[in-house]
Amino acid sequence: MFGFIVNRLIATIPVLGMVAIFVFLMLRLTPGDPAAVLAGDNGTPQQIAEIREALGLNEPIPVQLGIWFSNLLQGDFGQSYFFKKDVTELILLRVGPTVALATTTLIITIIVAIPLGIIAAYLHGTWIDRGVMAFSVAGFSIPVFVLGYILVYLFALEIKLFPVQGYKPLADGFWPFIHHLVLPSITLSVIYIALIARITRASVLEILNEDYIRTAYAKGLKPTKVLMKHALRNAAVPIVTVIGIGIALLIGGVVVTESVFNIPGLGRLTVDAVLGRDYPTIQAVIIVFSFVYVLINLLIDLSYSLLDPRIRY
Amino acid sequence: MSDTQTAAPVLEITNLSVELPKGTDRRYAVDEVSITVAPHEIVCLVGESGSGKSVTAHSVMGLLPKGQLTPVAGTIRLHGEDLLTVSDDRLRELRGARMSMIFQEPMTALNPTMTCSDQIEEVLITHTDLGMTERRQRILDILELVHLPDPPRMAASYPHQLSGGQRKRIMIAMALVLEPSLLIADEPTTALDVTTQAQILKLIKEIQQTHDTGVLFITHDFGVVAEIADRVAVMQWGKIVEQGDAKTVLRNPQHAYTRMLIGAVPSFTPIDRPRDPKAAVVLKTLGLSKTYTGGTFLRRAAGVRAADDVNIEVRKGETLGIVGESGSGKSTVARCIARLIDPTSGAVLLDGDDIARAPSRQLRKLRRRVQIIFQDPYRSLNPRRPVGESIIEGPTNYGTSRADATERARQLMALVRLDPESLDRYPHQFSGGQRQRICIARALAMGPDLLIADEAVSALDVSVQAQVLDLLDDIRRRLDLAMLFITHDLRVAAQVCDTVAVMHRGKVVEYGPAHSVFADPQDDYTRSLFAAAPGRGFAFGAGALTASPDATA
Numbered sequence: 113m114f115g116f117i118v119n120r121l122i123a124t125i126p127v128l129g130m131v132a133i134f135v136f137l138m139l140r141l142t143p144g145d146p147a148a149v150l151a152g153d154n155g156t157p158q159q160i161a162e163i164r165e166a167l168g169l170n171e172p173i174p175v176q177l178g179i180w181f182s183n184l185l186q187g188d189f190g191q192s193y194f195f196k197k198d199v200t201e202l203i204l205l206r207v208g209p210t211v212a213l214a215t216t217t218l219i220i221t222i223i224v225a226i227p228l229g230i231i232a233a234y235l236h237g238t239w240i241d242r243g244v245m246a247f248s249v250a251g252f253s254i255p256v257f258v259l260g261y262i263l264v265y266l267f268a269l270e271i272k273l274f275p276v277q278g279y280k281p282l283a284d285g286f287w288p289f290i291h292h293l294v295l296p297s298i299t300l301s302v303i304y305i306a307l308i309a310r311i312t313r314a315s316v317l318e319i320l321n322e323d324y325i326r327t328a329y330a331k332g333l334k335p336t337k338v339l340m341k342h343a344l345r346n347a348a349v350p351i352v353t354v355i356g357i358g359i360a361l362l363i364g365g366v367v368v369t370e371s372v373f374n375i376p377g378l379g380r381l382t383v384d385a386v387l388g389r390d391y392p393t394i395q396a397v398i399i400v401f402s403f404v405y406v407l408i409n410l411l412i413d414l415s416y417s418l419l420d421p422r423i424r425y
Numbered sequence: 426m427s428d429t430q431t432a433a434p435v436l437e438i439t440n441l442s443v444e445l446p447k448g449t450d451r452r453y454a455v456d457e458v459s460i461t462v463a464p465h466e467i468v469c470l471v472g473e474s475g476s477g478k479s480v481t482a483h484s485v486m487g488l489l490p491k492g493q494l495t496p497v498a499g500t501i502r503l504h505g506e507d508l509l510t511v512s513d514d515r516l517r518e519l520r521g522a523r524m525s526m527i528f529q530e531p532m533t534a535l536n537p538t539m540t541c542s543d544q545i546e547e548v549l550i551t552h553t554d555l556g557m558t559e560r561r562q563r564i565l566d567i568l569e570l571v572h573l574p575d576p577p578r579m580a581a582s583y584p585h586q587l588s589g590g591q592r593k594r595i596m597i598a599m600a601l602v603l604e605p606s607l608l609i610a611d612e613p614t615t616a617l618d619v620t621t622q623a624q625i626l627k628l629i630k631e632i633q634q635t636h637d638t639g640v641l642f643i644t645h646d647f648g649v650v651a652e653i654a655d656r657v658a659v660m661q662w663g664k665i666v667e668q669g670d671a672k673t674v675l676r677n678p679q680h681a682y683t684r685m686l687i688g689a690v691p692s693f694t695p696i697d698r699p700r701d702p703k704a705a706v707v708l709k710t711l712g713l714s715k716t717y718t719g720g721t722f723l724r725r726a727a728g729v730r731a732a733d734d735v736n737i738e739v740r741k742g743e744t745l746g747i748v749g750e751s752g753s754g755k756s757t758v759a760r761c762i763a764r765l766i767d768p769t770s771g772a773v774l775l776d777g778d779d780i781a782r783a784p785s786r787q788l789r790k791l792r793r794r795v796q797i798i799f800q801d802p803y804r805s806l807n808p809r810r811p812v813g814e815s816i817i818e819g820p821t822n823y824g825t826s827r828a829d830a831t832e833r834a835r836q837l838m839a840l841v842r843l844d845p846e847s848l849d850r851y852p853h854q855f856s857g858g859q860r861q862r863i864c865i866a867r868a869l870a871m872g873p874d875l876l877i878a879d880e881a882v883s884a885l886d887v888s889v890q891a892q893v894l895d896l897l898d899d900i901r902r903r904l905d906l907a908m909l910f911i912t913h914d915l916r917v918a919a920q921v922c923d924t925v926a927v928m929h930r931g932k933v934v935e936y937g938p939a940h941s942v943f944a945d946p947q948d949d950y951t952r953s954l955f956a957a958a959p960g961r962g963f964a965f966g967a968g969a970l971t972a973s974p975d976a977t978a
Contacts, residue, residue: 323533330486330528331548331599332521341547345538420538421583 113417116425117410124406131402135395136180140173146193146389167193180395189396194388199396202381209279210377212289213369214362216297221304221358226351228305229312230339236317244309251306256365260299260372267295277374296373300365304358311354315347322346348419356412360405433504435607435639436462436485436524441499443480443489443663454480454494456663462639464606467630469642469650469671471686472660473886474857478643481660482609484509485641486526487516503607522552524607525600529615531592535584541595542580548602567598571628589751590621594628601632608633609641614649614959618750618913623957626653645886647690648916648960651675659683675963689891691916693961695939700923704740705776707907708762708875711736713771713781715757731757733931735771739875739924744901744908746922746939748915750954754931755911759877762909763795764788775875793823796868800880802860806852812863813848819871830870837866840903841896858889862896869900876901877909882917894921915958919943927951 147163148155155163164170168179183190189199232244268276274295280288319325320343328338363379370379378397385393416423443455455477462468472478483489485501487508501508503524508516528534536544542564549560568576571594584592593613600608610629614622630653633640644650650657654671659682667680678684713735732754739745747755761768764780773780780791799805806815816837817830825833835845841862852860861881868876878897882890898921901908912918918925918939925942927935927950935948946952955961 323528323530324536326488327528327534327596327599328536328547329488330520330526332517332519332551333547334517337551342536342539346536422537422585 135398144389190392192393194390206381217300220301225305225308228309232313233316248306248310251302256368279375300369315350319343319347434461437502444497464637466655467640468656469654476660477663522603525605526609527613529612531589567602571598611643620957651960651963689887691920695919695943697940709738709774711772716769730931739907742905743923746910746918746925749928753928793871794874796873797877798881811849816867841866875907879911
């Protein structure tokens with residue numbers, strides 16, 4: 113088990129290296145010049161050339177890559193062109209709101225989606241099942257930004273139950289913190305509720321046909337007990353897999369949601385950095401995201417062995 | 426529990442009818458069935474698949490799938506209480522406590538994510554107020570009672586860490602932990618090896634006698650019936666066609682269906698047909714071995730010798746039976762011979778050509794000369810292609826024109842006694858026995874020299890099994906084929922094989938003409954295998970019904 117974890121962590125190094133090189137080259141190949149953005153609309157060609165020189169953008173690309181990579185190995189992500197700050201500092205500043213948003217989204221998703229899926233599976237073929245499935249299709253089809261604006265219109269502008277946008281850190285108190293997160297979290301969680309409810313239903317439904325479910329009923333257990341104790345645990349592996357993939361996909365959703373609700377997180381930072389052609393920041397954010405992605409995958413794999421005693425590493 | 430009125434039945438099923446959903450071939454799955462089980466009694470409910478025996482059992486437990494099967498008439502009384510009219514809560518109280526059930530599949534009937542002790546404990550938590558230490562003690566006691574070695578370790582194990590027989594014992598322990606007065610056993614030994622089966626039958630009998638339990642034992646195997654039943658009820662198409670004392674029914678069956686079932690059980694006495702000593706050797710293996718190595722590339726685990734120095738030969742027009750229990754290596758040998766897997770060492774000579782070492786181009790030519798019929802006729806045909814396509818695919822791959830292959834397929838369908846016009850139908854439109862005939866036709870379409878039947882009749886009902894065996898024998902004779910017949914069933918082996926090889930842990934422990942192996946087994950393992958075969962003391966087969974009443978083997 114320990115050996116497995118170490119192996120997997122070592123295996124992340126080449127993955128992150130490849131991601132780093134790929135992102136670096138892609139950014140250099142995309143049109144747009146950070147120097148031009150920094151110089152502004154009225155920047156003269158001479159100013160732009162000076163900025164390019166100062167940022168080191170005139171060096172040949174392999175040289176730039178070499179400098180960036182050696183800094184990276186020392187844990188230095190470089191200086192943001194746009195925000196004029198250490199990228200590391202910038203990311204640390206922005207990571208809080210994103211983690212908060214992702215966590216609340218995940219909690220809402222799990223407490224809604226899993227019971228919904230179990231109920232649909234148990235009442236398979238009834239109108240409740242069909243209702244859950246219909247919601248699932250709808251939830252899956254509606255784009256995050258459309259849903260976000262609808263919710264803002266209904267609950268922030270019409271009923272005035274929640275703030276339109278913004279973010280309050282936990283340090284300002286628990287209630288303001290949650291109050292500001294409710295709408296963005298719901299917006300972001302709908303698609304995951306749809307996805308995970310569907311997977312839960314499908315995998316519980318499959319388990320309900322297993323022989324040991326019949327054994328459990330033959331023992332005189334109540335249906336709720338059979339569902340929660342026997343069916344759910346056995347159905348858990350695919351559900352957890354999809355939750356894991358969901359967390360990874362959340363990264364994309366966070367970008368849109370943070371923009372709609374004006375939350376100063378990593379998603380917004382990404383958007384701003386891309387618009388400003390802020391190479392060091394984009395590179396750093398993507399490396400952080402891919403590290404999180406790899407880490408989540410490892411956690412999912414480890415959770416399998418907790419859920420199913422037949423799986424051992 | 427000790428019942429003072431031994432006469433009062435534990436279970437009394439009266440005129441039970443269970444309706445099938447509309448649009449099925451018959452209206453009732455169970456049609457006016459009446460059965461009683463007294464304490465201390467084992468009643469066997471016998472029938473082939475679709476006879477309604479499992480539906481009857483599930484009706485008692487209240488485990489019928491809702492909306493699909495509904496009891497519409499009759500009563501099921503457990504100690505006088507009608508189970509069809511009690512509330513769901515009461516039914517749950519009775520399940521697991523007063524009546525319990527053992528299911529067929531030891532691999533799937535236990536929850537893979539819970540330890541055995543948790544699964545047994547659940548019964549105690551649901552039905553009793555026992556404290557934790559008392560529960561723990563009860564679990565260890567019951568594991569002891571079902572003769573599991575090292576109860577504390579068994580209790581802490583997960584099902585996948587146990588063997589099939591051990592899982593079955595866990596199932597039985599779970600069913601018996603509260604000493605129910607009724608135990609329903611639904612084909613409890615079907616998926617087990619003969620020696621394990623014999624042990625489990627002995628265990629059920631032993632516990633039933635010490636605990637005054639009434640047992641309703643469902644089976645399709647008359648060998649098992651002869652072994653343990655006090656009384657027998659025979660079911661066909663949802664009705665009980667014959668019921669009575671076990672010995673009477675076995676010795677003197679009245680109903681034609683019962684006679685047919687008993688007659689279809691293969692006899693233990695091997696056929697002894699003349700062999701041509703000059704017949705050409707089609708297949709010969711020399712020191713055939715297959716070792717599976719495990720472990721990672723750093724730590725090499727000890728290899729499993731699935732086949733170890735196997736030397737066998739099959740002559741033209743003869744059938745060699747490879748007999749053994751699961752894990753004995755019999756299927757490994759078959760797969761090596763067909764080169765579905767690569768042998769580790771040794772040679773497989775097919776008319777002098779070595780299959781084991783043939784390079785892939787040459788292997789392609791050799792492949793058509795060895796064909797296999799697999800065990801499960803439900804899964805060995807592609808469900809999305811007409812059966813005709815499955816039959817002609819092989820020959821057309823080897824260059825036969827479509828028209829010729831189709832013509833040949835029509836002839837083969839007639840040979841396996843199916844309608845040649847049904848080539849364009851799909852597998853699901855055929856019964857299990859018919860599908861196995863199609864698989865035989867598919868194998869024959871390649872014009873093989875050697876036909877391997879890997880447990881080809883094990884999944885079939887006895888009456889169908891008899892027909893398919895008859896067909897295989899007929900084909901072997903007509904086409905003068907060499908046949909390798911892999912089976913765990915000694916009775917079947919006795920009926921089809923000229924020579925028999927008994928395998929145990931990868932080795933051939935006994936090899937010789939069938940009549941001498943059956944009459945005078947030399948190896949200890951062979952002897953124990955024969956001794957474990959259920960219904961050994963009863964002469965089955967075509968001669969059974971005319972045999973003298975005191976026939977012993």
